[in-house]
Amino acid sequence: MALPRLRTWIDRRGAERTVPMKVLVLGLPRTGTASMTEALSILGYNDVYHMFKLLGNPPDADMWMDALQAKFSGQGKAYAREEWDQLLGHCQAVTDAPAMVFAEELIAAYPDAKVILTLREPESWWCSFTATIVPLLYSRPVRLLEYIDSGLARLLPLIRLVNLAVMGLPPKVTTLDAIRRDFPPERGVLRFEEHAAMIRALVPSENLLEYRPGDGSAPLCAFLGKEVPQAAYPQRNDAASFGEEMRAGRRRVWIRFLTRVGLPVGILCAAVAVGFHWRAIWINS
Numbered sequence: 001m002a003l004p005r006l007r008t009w010i011d012r013r014g015a016e017r018t019v020p021m022k023v024l025v026l027g028l029p030r031t032g033t034a035s036m037t038e039a040l041s042i043l044g045y046n047d048v049y050h051m052f053k054l055l056g057n058p059p060d061a062d063m064w065m066d067a068l069q070a071k072f073s074g075q076g077k078a079y080a081r082e083e084w085d086q087l088l089g090h091c092q093a094v095t096d097a098p099a100m101v102f103a104e105e106l107i108a109a110y111p112d113a114k115v116i117l118t119l120r121e122p123e124s125w126w127c128s129f130t131a132t133i134v135p136l137l138y139s140r141p142v143r144l145l146e147y148i149d150s151g152l153a154r155l156l157p158l159i160r161l162v163n164l165a166v167m168g169l170p171p172k173v174t175t176l177d178a179i180r181r182d183f184p185p186e187r188g189v190l191r192f193e194e195h196a197a198m199i200r201a202l203v204p205s206e207n208l209l210e211y212r213p214g215d216g217s218a219p220l221c222a223f224l225g226k227e228v229p230q231a232a233y234p235q236r237n238d239a240a241s242f243g244e245e246m247r248a249g250r251r252r253v254w255i256r257f258l259t260r261v262g263l264p265v266g267i268l269c270a271a272v273a274v275g276f277h278w279r280a281i282w283i284n285s
Contacts, residue, residue: 007151008057017089019046021110023224025095026103026199027118028166028192030128032213033096036118038234039217043226045092049099051159058151061158063087064098068161071102072171081109098162103195107202114224115203117196117210126188130180133163138176167191 023045025036037050047053054060067083069075077083084106088094095118099106107115120128136142137160146153161171167183168191183191200208209223217233220226 009059010057011059012063012086012089015086015089017085019090019092021088021092021094021113023048023093023116024099024103024106024110024113025093025116025118026100026106027095027116027211028100028125028129028195029097029133029163030125031118031120032211033118034236035213035234036116036211037093037095038236039220040093040095042229042231042234043221043224047091048093048095049088049091050094050096051098054098054159055155058154060087061154064162065158067102067105068098068158068165071105072165079105084109097166098158100195101162101165103199104202115199115208116220116223117199117208119196119210119212122189122192123185125192126185129166130183130188134179135176137163138179168194 023040025033025040027033029051033050034052037048037052040048054064063083063086066076067079067087070078079087079102088099094106107113137156142156146156160174164171164173167179167188169179169182173179173182209219211220215233217228220233221228
């Protein structure tokens, strides 16, 4: 699964649900959610919402931020079925963050949806999460992008808050050093286990599939009542491909910026050059 190359600017406030919500994948980020997103798409689920879909439509950040502030700061109206239908009404499934931060709310809003809890070894999850997503969000190159790209200026503050919520840390934690101090391996393992326990407590066992990397398509398809596809279960977004995808994304942002800025500057320089050329002709004539 790749970062979106093209952006949309759709404001979903006031939208209505157009397809039923069928699957809630509520495991933490870095538990195979990108692979699960592609697997669900292969099985025919319409517009599976993953963090990458948020990156492809920056206005979604405003609604997610409203939901986040209502949940954790008591500001504004807590999101219920009406609001989720506006934000996610075009989707038949959700995976990854920000959705999993609102696991309890989404389970309540869509009681008929199947729930999948993606899992891996907690220690391995902590290593992956703190080696990929966390340092990226607080790196200087990414912070710089906020100043040159209006979409990322909208998205990145939200994504940092979402990932603090994933870790169970308060919004006042704003530096990479503070995260490393406050989210050591033992706390990461505890957070992982607490989240899994919460999902198990909220969802009846017959409506819950616990899925681990390497399980393949068979248990997923049996749970969802789908035929097993001929294609192998997808493998996406490992640590190496995550890094390359993020680098490619940064390059696209810089290309957009240079195209946007360079074209007017080029036209101006050409106009100035033409002006000097004709001025020289006029003086020498």
